[in-house]
Amino acid sequence: MTPELEKKIINTIRFLAVDAVEKANSGHPGMPMGCAPMGYVLWSRHLRFNPKEPRWANRDRFILSAGHGSMFIYAMLHLCGYDVTMEDLKSFRQYKSKTPGHPEFHDTPGVEATTGPLGQGISNAVGFALSQRMLAARMNEGANFPVDNFIYGICSDGDLMEGVASEACSLAGHLKLGNLIFLYDDNLVSLAGHTDVTFTEDRDKRFQAYGWHVQRVADGNDVEAIDKAIINAKADPRPSLISVRTVLGYGAPHKANTHEAHGSPLGKDEVKATKENLGWPLEPAFLVPDEVRQFWAGRIEEVKKGYEEWQSKFARWQKQNPDRSRLWSQLANCETPGDLPEQLAASVANATAPEATRKHGQSVLQKAAQIMPGLAGGSADLDPSTFTYVKDGGDVAPGSYGGRNIHFGVREHGMGAIVNGFAYDGFFVPYSATFLLFSDYMRPPMRLAALSQLHSIFVFTHDSIFLGEDGPTHQPVEQLAAIRAIPHMHVWRPADGLETAASWAAAIERKDGPSTLVFTRQKLQPLQRAKPVDVRAAMRGAYALNDVPQPDVVVIATGSEVSTVQAALQYFDKGLKVRLVSMPCVERFLQWTGDEQRALVPHGRAKLVAVEAALGLDWYRIIGDGLVVGIDRFGASAPEKALADAYDLTPQKIAGRISKWLVEGARANTR
Numbered sequence: 001m002t003p004e005l006e007k008k009i010i011n012t013i014r015f016l017a018v019d020a021v022e023k024a025n026s027g028h029p030g031m032p033m034g035c036a037p038m039g040y041v042l043w044s045r046h047l048r049f050n051p052k053e054p055r056w057a058n059r060d061r062f063i064l065s066a067g068h069g070s071m072f073i074y075a076m077l078h079l080c081g082y083d084v085t086m087e088d089l090k091s092f093r094q095y096k097s098k099t100p101g102h103p104e105f106h107d108t109p110g111v112e113a114t115t116g117p118l119g120q121g122i123s124n125a126v127g128f129a130l131s132q133r134m135l136a137a138r139m140n141e142g143a144n145f146p147v148d149n150f151i152y153g154i155c156s157d158g159d160l161m162e163g164v165a166s167e168a169c170s171l172a173g174h175l176k177l178g179n180l181i182f183l184y185d186d187n188l189v190s191l192a193g194h195t196d197v198t199f200t201e202d203r204d205k206r207f208q209a210y211g212w213h214v215q216r217v218a219d220g221n222d223v224e225a226i227d228k229a230i231i232n233a234k235a236d237p238r239p240s241l242i243s244v245r246t247v248l249g250y251g252a253p254h255k256a257n258t259h260e261a262h263g264s265p266l267g268k269d270e271v272k273a274t275k276e277n278l279g280w281p282l283e284p285a286f287l288v289p290d291e292v293r294q295f296w297a298g299r300i301e302e303v304k305k306g307y308e309e310w311q312s313k314f315a316r317w318q319k320q321n322p323d324r325s326r327l328w329s330q331l332a333n334c335e336t337p338g339d340l341p342e343q344l345a346a347s348v349a350n351a352t353a354p355e356a357t358r359k360h361g362q363s364v365l366q367k368a369a370q371i372m373p374g375l376a377g378g379s380a381d382l383d384p385s386t387f388t389y390v391k392d393g394g395d396v397a398p399g400s401y402g403g404r405n406i407h408f409g410v411r412e413h414g415m416g417a418i419v420n421g422f423a424y425d426g427f428f429v430p431y432s433a434t435f436l437l438f439s440d441y442m443r444p445p446m447r448l449a450a451l452s453q454l455h456s457i458f459v460f461t462h463d464s465i466f467l468g469e470d471g472p473t474h475q476p477v478e479q480l481a482a483i484r485a486i487p488h489m490h491v492w493r494p495a496d497g498l499e500t501a502a503s504w505a506a507a508i509e510r511k512d513g514p515s516t517l518v519f520t521r522q523k524l525q526p527l528q529r530a531k532p533v534d535v536r537a538a539m540r541g542a543y544a545l546n547d548v549p550q551p552d553v554v555v556i557a558t559g560s561e562v563s564t565v566q567a568a569l570q571y572f573d574k575g576l577k578v579r580l581v582s583m584p585c586v587e588r589f590l591q592w593t594g595d596e597q598r599a600l601v602p603h604g605r606a607k608l609v610a611v612e613a614a615l616g617l618d619w620y621r622i623i624g625d626g627l628v629v630g631i632d633r634f635g636a637s638a639p640e641k642a643l644a645d646a647y648d649l650t651p652q653k654i655a656g657r658i659s660k661w662l663v664e665g666a667r668a669n670t671r
């Protein structure tokens, strides 16, 4: 390796980014220009990968938390032989290209996580690191095999300003995740100006206080210093932050070290000036010199050898460790038994007394954990309330990763992002748990889970005002509608034990998208079903509880309101034919054919009503101009029964509201 070649390799990364942003007339050239030397050192000297098998289990992972610098990773993946072609680079930011504006999981081979919303990537990386530690604890038996990879990433000022990163990195330090190594693009510039306007605490000391191993590289172009820091980081048992002083838009004579190099193309003149400044040919654009291609071809061969060695060792390991090998495939393939729903339903079959669905959830989770060794998760310091602790599951603790109960602490946002990290990694089926109100603290990772089709399970208890005395600060009203508004999210609000089993079964079996499970704090009356309903019927998301052909009114309810409406039926006029539909998952119902939907909820032939102790915004897509019996103001601190009365949600008052509406024939508001 000569200094000239090294410079060429680094400048190739820079100018692929510059040219792609220029061609798209959109994007962020500054970050890749400053970070190119890190890319060179990481991929050429450290990362173990196989471009032909981007999901190789023991690859080193790389997460670009500063997702706005997406051309950095696209350039690296292209040079390192992934299926990211020159055409793909030239299609940067175009519709359906492999090179979207920010990196998206599923879109690009080699992209480990969807990033862009700052703070998420580094927090996902904590999930990856814990996932791999937990995998190693189950597989490695006193050895460094088969799991000995590292989780690398690059984060920016914006990442470290976001609170979620503090939550996740605090936990990573506590848990001593020594397999996590982040390079911090410490360039002193963010989107709107220099960081001295906004961000002046000592970041290094902050990370030291979290329990991280922190190093500083004074010059982001000093490849040997970067290399040495990475070598040190690998050897240290703590998670590592390497703060690298870079120059945003390095090489651009007029725009370097200004926020103008951040969010827009350099412009024709500045591109020319930058190429001249760094001794790069002005033409052609998207230049990859032959010797640079040859260099990466050599590196690809080198890492291929490492991959092949691991594979043959792994084949021997599988033979010598049949039990672990079996567990490995169970985890890697997320194997579920064909009768999972029935087994989960059996765990609550004898529950005939009034019970809270969070308690049913506890029973179902114990069974699910027995069946699914990969099910792992925990709560944000709320196990005694959410009942999401797996008994006999063992605890995940610093230096000890064999358990399956993760104590996230009071860090909901970080918890959501860490759960997503597990889901991206793909060995464990992760769940989080907290109160439904605090889903507001988790919305960004929940949205990303849906966007990235992750197998994340978000459990929430205390699902309505009926949690009672804690009052409106803790009583969700608009949260159900808000979560249902996320495309591709499935929201389950079960009404009893059977539906709770259905919701967990559906969430575990739904591997290509997240599920939200919403449980009550308060006890619910058991449902009376005209016909026994099997768990698979409940898993379809909706069914009739009573047998009423050609109804005058169809009342749809979820969760706690199903038994309440059942009790309300006695208060209707005797001649009125009322069908009660339990709809634990609206999104599943909406997947039915139109005919199936109309058979259960006959638009135009019956009056339609939805009853849910929440803001009813989302119900209008099911009931059209029907009546929503819900809540359109904040709750109040009072016992459950008093609230039901005050909010007109007792059986008698619900029947009264519906009857009045039927008589008046008018469209009522949500009160």
Ligand SMILES: Cc1ncc(C[n+]2csc(CCOP(=O)(O)OP(=O)(O)O)c2C)c(N)n1
Residues within 6 Å of the ligand: 030, 031, 066, 068, 069, 116, 117, 118, 119, 156, 157, 158, 159, 162, 185, 187, 189, 190, 191, 248, 262
């Ligand atoms: C949560 C979130 N808020 C705002 C943005 C918009 N945004 C993109 S990059 C950026 C800041 C860029 O500064 P820095 O993180 O230092 O990156 P650099 O410019 O150094 O590459 C902002 C505010 C975002 N992507 N995510």
